[in-house]
Amino acid sequence: MALPKKGDLSEEEKQLLEAIGKGNTEEAARLLGSKNVRVNCLDEHGMTPLMHSAYKGKVDVCKLLLRHGADVNCNEHEHGYTALMFAGLSGNKEITWMMLEAGAETDVVNSVGRTAAQMAAFVGQHDCVTIINNFFPRERLDYYTKPQGLDKEPKLPVKLAGPLHKIITTTNLHPVKIVLLVKENPLLAEVEAMQKCYKVLDLICEKCMKQRDMNEVLAMKMHYLSCLFQKCILFLKEREDKLDGLIKSLLKGRDTDGFPVYQEKFIRECIRKFPYCEATLLQQLVRSIAPVEIGSDPTAFSVLTQAITGQVGFVEAEFCTACGEKGAAKRCSVCKMVIYCDQNCQKMHWFTHKKVCKMLKEVHEKQELEAAKEKKRQENKHKKEAAEAAGSALTSEENVVSESEGNKEVELKCAGERTEQTIPSQEAPASSPLSGHVLGGETNLENNAVEKAQESEE
Ligand SMILES: [Zn+2]
Ligand SMILES: [Zn+2]
Numbered sequence: 400m401a402l403p404k405k406g407d408l409s410e411e412e413k414q415l416l417e418a419i420g421k422g423n424t425e426e427a428a429r430l431l432g433s434k435n436v437r438v439n440c441l442d443e444h445g446m447t448p449l450m451h452s453a454y455k456g457k458v459d460v461c462k463l464l465l466r467h468g469a470d471v472n473c474n475e476h477e478h479g480y481t482a483l484m485f486a487g488l489s490g491n492k493e494i495t496w497m498m499l500e501a502g503a504e505t506d507v508v509n510s511v512g513r514t515a516a517q518m519a520a521f522v523g524q525h526d527c528v529t530i531i532n533n534f535f536p537r538e539r540l541d542y543y544t545k546p547q548g549l550d551k552e553p554k555l556p557v558k559l560a561g562p563l564h565k566i567i568t569t570t571n572l573h574p575v576k577i578v579l580l581v582k583e584n585p586l587l588a589e590v591e592a593m594q595k596c597y598k599v600l601d602l603i604c605e606k607c608m609k610q611r612d613m614n615e616v617l618a619m620k621m622h623y624l625s626c627l628f629q630k631c632i633l634f635l636k637e638r639e640d641k642l643d644g645l646i647k648s649l650l651k652g653r654d655t656d657g658f659p660v661y662q663e664k665f666i667r668e669c670i671r672k673f674p675y676c677e678a679t680l681l682q683q684l685v686r687s688i689a690p691v692e693i694g695s696d697p698t699a700f701s702v703l704t705q706a707i708t709g710q711v712g713f714v715e716a717e718f719c720t721a722c723g724e725k726g727a728a729k730r731c732s733v734c735k736m737v738i739y740c741d742q743n744c745q746k747m748h749w750f751t752h753k754k755v756c757k758m759l760k761e762v763h764e765k766q767e768l769e770a771a772k773e774k775k776r777q778e779n780k781h782k783k784e785a786a787e788a789a790g791s792a793l794t795s796e797e798n799v800v801s802e803s804e805g806n807k808e809v810e811l812k813c814a815g816e817r818t819e820q821t822i823p824s825q826e827a828p829a830s831s832p833l834s835g836h837v838l839g840g841e842t843n844l845e846n847n848a849v850e851k852a853q854e855s856e857e
Pocket of ligand 1: 719720721722723724727739740741744
């Protein structure tokens with residue numbers, strides 16, 4: 400079939416684009432029934448109807464177009480944008496997911512060499528970035544449920560494919576959350592099943608590194624999950640309290656400040672054990688983590704999460720202290736320094752939190768006080784700067800730019816682990832989640848070092 404020519408649209412096709420713009424699914428459906436409408440027609444910029452509806456965030460129209468055979472990987476756009484790129488730009492999570500399910504390629508680049516995930520990150524659509532980076536089609540896993548080559552048995556029993564796929568595609572990599580996911584499925588939570596699963600994870604990891612379009616991010620995620628599964632096996636075999644014992648170990652905080660040392664060490668060890676030492680991602684991770692003292696920022700969990708999910712700068716979001724889930728909103732009423740999804744998470748954490756709750760309360764009160772003082776100081780500073788800037792318009796502009804960039808960096812590094820802020824590390828500056836400026840002080844220095852390390856590497 401000859402490719403449609405750009406901008407060569409029939410009357411009905413023009414009406415279709417109009418209906419898409421209005422989100423009029425019924426009208427779009429009617430028009431798609433017309434023989435004068437080609438589902439992959441191109442407007443003068445090389446955009447298909449699917450690209451239009453993805454960009455405009457029209458979920459139902461996207462569904463309709465895919466049902467009518469819209470080509471999700473059409474790449475005729477003048478700047479090389481694909482439907483997935485438009486979905487990522489729009490920030491619509493459902494459409495992003497839909498495009499991936501429909502077979503959208505994730506490694507295609509636009510005319511300036513950016514992938515869909517990079518474009519979404521560029522415009523701050525981090526949820527879409529996470530979805531793209533963590534997409535793993537079920538068929539890729541189902542491959543292991545069939546005997547291959549000389550195998551008599553498949554490497555993965557069919558009944559385990561579903562629960563394992565759920566874990567593979569999760570975007571919350573908190574070790575406690577993963578163990579909870581394992582625990583909730585009786586099929587999965589036994590030694591033999593876990594052994595099969597971790598071996599498949601290792602195979603996928605190897606494939607990710609050896610395939611032509613190498614995917615270090617996915618490889619690292621598979622390796623991390625494999626390490627965690629092996630830890631589960633150990634606890635299933637050796638501990639009477641089995642996976643609950645592992646959860647407890649992962650949550651247990653040290654006496655001085657409640658920092659979960661075992662968890663931190665475990666994640667660091669997972670990263671270090673990544674079998675492909677030449678991987679750029681591994682080197683970046685090690686460089687970010689190695690100089691950090693245990694108990695300081697950033698934690699291994701936040702560094703790993705950032706690398707794997709691409710999540711950056713989710714300042715408004717709150718993360719559960721126990722399981723790392725996003726959107727936690729229930730604070731410990733005493734210390735107000737830890738936050739949970741619900742009572743279950745709080746109960747799970749209480750055995751260790753109760754030892755530091757009172758102490759954290761004092762820290763919190765002190766921080767509030769400091770934050771208020773610092774805010775005042777900053778306000779005065781700004782007033783002074785504004786007055787000075789009035790003298791020279793040019794300088795003032797520069798100030799604004801560098802300042803806002805500074806803040807962005809802070810957001811970046813604070814991502815992933817809210818709890819970090821609650822831990823009084825040495826002379827921690829007063830850090831209330833709301834006072835970005837205050838937060839800036841300490842974290843920035845550290846971040847600059849990390850950034851520089853990364854730059855020099857490039
Ligand atoms: Zn939770
Ligand atoms: Zn508390």
